Amino acid sequence: MTALFEEFSAWLARPWMFTPSGLRARGAWRAWRTILGLHLVVLLLVLLPLLGLWQKAMGLPSPEAFDQVSKAMLVPFVVLLAPVAEELAFRGWLTGRVRALWLVLCGFLTAGFLAMVSLHVYEVPASFAVLGMGIVAPAGWWLLRRRGVLPGFERAFPVLVWLSIAVFGLSHLSNYPKFSLALLPMVLPQIWAGMTLSYTRMRIGIVGSMLIHAAANGISVSLALLGV
Structure with a gap:
């Protein structure tokens, strides 16, 4: 427990990238x-x-x-x-994997299009864009599945x-x-x-x-x- 607290404090001082262990790890x-x-x-x-x-x-x-x-x-x-x-x-994107960053970008774009719909700004094109993101986001995630961490991340x-x-x-x-x-x-x-x-x-x-x-x-x- 003490070691975990020390690691947590050190990580907050200057965060570094882990490979998550998963909940099944010992x-x-x-x-x-x-x-x-x-x-x-x-x-x-x-x-x-x-x-x-x-x-x-x-x-x-x-x-x-x-x-x-x-x-x-x-x-x-x-x-x-x-x-x-x-x-x-x-x-979700803190691992730096390209496909995770792609999904975050798609999420922000979708939120922007939804805001346009609610504000009645180019409402029809924005509605189609929201529908399109439902296809583009998972397609990009699948295509980028073999890509590793974004360079410089x-x-x-x-x-x-x-x-x-x-x-x-x-x-x-x-x-x-x-x-x-x-x-x-x-x-x-x-x-x-x-x-x-x-x-x-x-x-x-x-x-x-x-x-x-x-x-x-x-x-x-x-x-x-x-x-x-």
Whole structure:
């Protein structure tokens, strides 16, 4: 356990690329449980209590993320769909494989086309583009399956990891009705999550990070529903 914490600290100081072991590897589940425990201890005993005081002192609003989803869909969305989608988008490509980066690019393009449809900007061409991406994305993934890591990716890896962590954290500011600088500390739980999930994704694999993400979200939504 001590060795894992030391490795985690060293990895955060300057991230390096692992070959993920997968959850079937010897000791993988023990490592996963240790990372999950660390994640929850810092989240529940340090970050959430301190941020609760900060929110009260600054008169900040509560996040509206749970209000935007119906109660019937709240648990499936927050505990199942969100962890899978967010892990794929923010950490699925951290191995640097060309086909993974291709899927991320296709995902961003699809999101852009969907935004055009919702804003009624070139709505018909954008709708066809969305349909086309459903063909282009898997076709490209299959054609690129033999390609390895993108040249130069490993050299840029530390910056890319911290950039993904920052974007992941700051993207959760959209959960609040309006932005203010006082809200920045409120995304520290997501920044912390980005740190532990990025390490888990690289050391164990994407399924391991999805499971930790789902467990943390499940606890968060339970506390919200209980009014804690």
